[in-house]
Amino acid sequence: MKRFAVTVAAFVCLVGCATPPDKIAGVPNAGPCTQADRERLALLTNQQNKAATGDALGVFLIGVPMSSMSGGDHETEIAVLKGRCGPPKT
Template sequence: MKRTVLTISVLASLAGCATPPDKISGIPNSGPCTQADKERLAVISNQQNKAATGDALGVFLIGVPVASMSGGDHEAEIAILKGRCGPPKT
């Protein structure tokens, strides 16, 4: 019984983890892509990578996606900016 509860809680924690920016699809939207949009997309993509890594580590160590729970997940904004500007150039 304890093993089943542990498995369910680990799976629930994994579902709340931050998604790596390269796995986020753009949402088509209107509006021009400005230089500020491109810069913001680069910054939050970097933050999203860190959040995804932090979540994976947090779930592994303590069973909780710490970065996502602390507001480090920028998935919605990345999707909007990718829809406007395309994926960030690296």
């Protein structure tokens, strides 16, 4: 029973981790893509990369995705901006 509880806890922690920005699909929307949108997408992509890395490290060290729990996950806004502007140019 203890092994099952540990497995379930690990699964819950992994599901709650921030998604890397390159794995986030765009959500189609009708808004025009502005320069501010492109800049915001680049900023959020950088922050999302840091959140995904921080979550992976947090789960490895203490079993908790700290970045996602502290509001560092911007998946929804990235999906909307990608739908409007396409993937960020690197």
